Amino acid sequence: MTDSSREPMLEVEDVVHRYGMVTALSHVSLSAGRGEFLTILGSSGSGKTTMLRVISGLEMPTSVKVLRIGGADVANLPAAKRNCTTVFQNYALFPHMSVVENVAYGLRIRKMNAADALREARRALAMVQLEAKADRRISQLSGGEKQRVALARAVVTQPAILLLDEPLGALDEKLRQDMQIELMELQRSLGMTFVYITHSQEEALTMSDRVVLMSHGRIVQSGGPLDLFDRPESRFAAEFMGYENILPARLIGREGTAGIVEFPGGARTRGVVTVEGLKAGDAVCVALRAERIAPATEGATDALKAEVTNRVYRGKYIDIALATDAGPLRLRSWHGSHVESEDIRRIGWNTNDAVIFAAE
Numbered sequence: 001m002t003d004s005s006r007e008p009m010l011e012v013e014d015v016v017h018r019y020g021m022v023t024a025l026s027h028v029s030l031s032a033g034r035g036e037f038l039t040i041l042g043s044s045g046s047g048k049t050t051m052l053r054v055i056s057g058l059e060m061p062t063s064v065k066v067l068r069i070g071g072a073d074v075a076n077l078p079a080a081k082r083n084c085t086t087v088f089q090n091y092a093l094f095p096h097m098s099v100v101e102n103v104a105y106g107l108r109i110r111k112m113n114a115a116d117a118l119r120e121a122r123r124a125l126a127m128v129q130l131e132a133k134a135d136r137r138i139s140q141l142s143g144g145e146k147q148r149v150a151l152a153r154a155v156v157t158q159p160a161i162l163l164l165d166e167p168l169g170a171l172d173e174k175l176r177q178d179m180q181i182e183l184m185e186l187q188r189s190l191g192m193t194f195v196y197i198t199h200s201q202e203e204a205l206t207m208s209d210r211v212v213l214m215s216h217g218r219i220v221q222s223g224g225p226l227d228l229f230d231r232p233e234s235r236f237a238a239e240f241m242g243y244e245n246i247l248p249a250r251l252i253g254r255e256g257t258a259g260i261v262e263f264p265g266g267a268r269t270r271g272v273v274t275v276e277g278l279k280a281g282d283a284v285c286v287a288l289r290a291e292r293i294a295p296a297t298e299g300a301t302d303a304l305k306a307e308v309t310n311r312v313y314r315g316k317y318i319d320i321a322l323a324t325d326a327g328p329l330r331l332r333s334w335h336g337s338h339v340e341s342e343d344i345r346r347i348g349w350n351t352n353d354a355v356i357f358a359a360e
């Protein structure tokens with residue numbers, strides 16, 4: 001599953017973890033290559049934190065076939081002996097120490113002498129643009145600055161893998177977006193392997209080389225950000241990735257990579273089949289993003305009859321509810337785009353934008 005051009009830094013095969021009766025991880029395998037930004041994405045309770053704790057050694061799994069970091073078997077090693085560091089959402093900084101002392105701390109416990117540790121710590125602080133605040137107390141910093149200190153403290157020890165547990169979760173929207181870019185740039189410049197967990201699809205898509213989507217302790221889908229965004233393979237993945245329209249239909253034939261589907265009312269259309277093994281007659285779902293639907297001209301192929309049932313102004317865009325031959329659909333019209341009229345009679349989309357997968 002790793003990008004085959006990269007040397008594997010993290011290899012996890014078939015991990016199971018139970019807390020009493022709760023199965024938090026059910027036969028999960030994943031890997032990350034050197035310098036890769038891997039994101040584990042999933043809603044609350046999907047098993048992300050447990051996965052990170054198993055990797056870091058804070059949790060000993062119920063069973064695991066392979067657990068390697070940098071090629072070394074770490075399955076039976078305590079957390080302190082694993083070549084990885086975790087950055088937590090709540091920063092976990094020492095309030096009584098200055099910024100630079102916090103960053104130097106990890107080097108000091110590794111027995112580096114004080115002068116070298118402080119020099120390395122200042123260098124790490126420069127990487128996160130905090131050199132000027134090195135001598136402040138932690139309590140004199142903003143939330144974003146505290147998170148930068150936590151990052152500097154983690155990277156200064158140069159672990160093989162940096163594990164990040166929703167590190168931007170406590171920050172406000174604007175700062176979170178800026179920090180996403182900073183984090184991504186820091187990761188690229190260090191060439192360090194990052195394993196990042198989040199419940200935000202936007203965050204996952206912005207920063208990652210590869211995304212692993214989890215639900216109920218299992219991996220639902222994994223791939224590049226674009227694969228997940230444009231090619232969901234299940235209703236769960238489509239809903240999680242923000243598809244507004246998911247319609248029931250039946251697959252009636254194939255035409256190369258395209259599938260031809262029929263909706264319950266008899267209307268037909270085409271789309272891209274994202275899973276193997278679907279055949280004519282199978283119950284499927286057709287997923288469509290609201291912004292990829294557009295009014296169609298008279299006579300356009302695959303166009304569906306439509307009638308506007310509602311219109312909601314949402315500032316940057318307008319959501320238009322439609323009754324169509326395929327069922328109820330939502331169309332999103334961004335300001336300045338072509339759809340301003342309530343008078344929509346037919347709609348359509350590019351075959352490439354309609355995604356077909358098995359109905360559950």
Ligand SMILES: Nc1ncnc2c1ncn2[C@@H]1O[C@H](COP(=O)(O)OP(=O)(O)OP(=O)(O)O)[C@@H](O)[C@H]1O
Binds near residue numbers: 051
């Ligand atoms: N210490 C524990 N004891 C019992 N059950 C636990 C414990 N920790 C987690 N769980 C359960 O294991 C499952 C996975 O939890 P986990 O914290 O890994 O999910 P998560 O995806 O990280 O969620 P969140 O985003 O809310 O942190 C959940 O059902 C959770 O309730």
